[in-house]
Amino acid sequence: MKDGKIFELHADVCKALGHALRIQVIDLLQDGELCFTDILEITGGLKSNLSQHLSLMSKKGILTVRRQGQCNYYSLSSKKVARACRLMREVLIENLKQGQSLLENL
Amino acid sequence: MKDGKIFELHADVCKALGHALRIQVIDLLQDGELCFTDILEITGGLKSNLSQHLSLMSKKGILTVRRQGQCNYYSLSSKKVARACRLMREVLIENLKQGQSLLENL
DNA sequence: TTATTAGTTCACAAATCTATGAATTATCGG
DNA sequence: CCGATAATTCATAGATTTGTGAACTAATAA
Numbered sequence: 001m002k003d004g005k006i007f008e009l010h011a012d013v014c015k016a017l018g019h020a021l022r023i024q025v026i027d028l029l030q031d032g033e034l035c036f037t038d039i040l041e042i043t044g045g046l047k048s049n050l051s052q053h054l055s056l057m058s059k060k061g062i063l064t065v066r067r068q069g070q071c072n073y074y075s076l077s078s079k080k081v082a083r084a085c086r087l088m089r090e091v092l093i094e095n096l097k098q099g100q101s102l103l104e105n106l
Numbered sequence: 107m108k109d110g111k112i113f114e115l116h117a118d119v120c121k122a123l124g125h126a127l128r129i130q131v132i133d134l135l136q137d138g139e140l141c142f143t144d145i146l147e148i149t150g151g152l153k154s155n156l157s158q159h160l161s162l163m164s165k166k167g168i169l170t171v172r173r174q175g176q177c178n179y180y181s182l183s184s185k186k187v188a189r190a191c192r193l194m195r196e197v198l199i200e201n202l203k204q205g206q207s208l209l210e211n212l
Numbered sequence: 213t214t215a216t217t218a219g220t221t222c223a224c225a226a227a228t229c230t231a232t233g234a235a236t237t238a239t240c241g242g
Numbered sequence: 243c244c245g246a247t248a249a250t251t252c253a254t255a256g257a258t259t260t261g262t263g264a265a266c267t268a269a270t271a272a
Contacts, residue, residue, distance in 0.1 A: 088190050
């Protein structure tokens with residue numbers, strides 16, 4: 001595989017983390033699966049919107065869906081997703097502590 | 107801080123990972139700082155483009171800049187950025203192995 | 213001072229992403 | 243079959259991100 005291609009695939013997977021609702025979903029699924037309706041109830045908003053975000057996350061390979069009867073259960077495809085997410089959160093917290101974000105958002 | 111706000115800030119930091127060139131830069135800086143010109147030489151493309159991506163990464167707090175004489179040296183703000191990035195790469199590799207990406211990209 | 217090197221900033225068009233609401237599909241219970 | 247529940251798909255308008263080239267700033271060298 002060409003070198004540039006791996007960067008694009010890699011970035012594509014990382015892009016799946018780049019939205020507040022998607023981050024919240026990853027947070028919610030850290031301890032196990034939840035069904036669509038439960039996620040919707042917690043996050044709020046339109047079901048069509050949530051559905052599209054979950055679909056994107058599944059396509060990028062960070063979520064897994066399990067269909068059971070009427071309900072769709074979503075879970076993280078790997079614990080590594082949650083770990084990566086937590087690391088980035090720590091980076092954020094460290095930056096916030098240094099007040100960097102205050103300066104940058106003026 | 108409101109709960110929704112942390113998700114947005116968190117997503118914002120993660121967004122900084124969501125671009126092929128920026129992933130490549132993180133890769134390059136894993137073992138230490140590099141100056142702008144060196145990065146440009148490796149990644150290719152327009153300097154204005156690279157400059158904007160580096161600036162974005164700095165604003166989001168994942169890069170640090172050190173100005174020395176004529177040159178600007180960039181480095182990762184934390185080893186955690188590289189670790190998170192590697193985790194996501196592993197997630198990608200695992201998915202590729204399972205051939206998920208082939209199916210999804212048809 | 214003038215030229216050169218290093219890099220940033222700016223404006224703008226093109227591409228991509230996001231939210232919304234309506235229409236649609238699928239499953240189950242009666 | 244019929245109605246209800248669960249969720250996806252679709253079209254589209256609006257917002258954000260990206261790449262490009264020109265103009266600009268800062269530090270050094272001649």
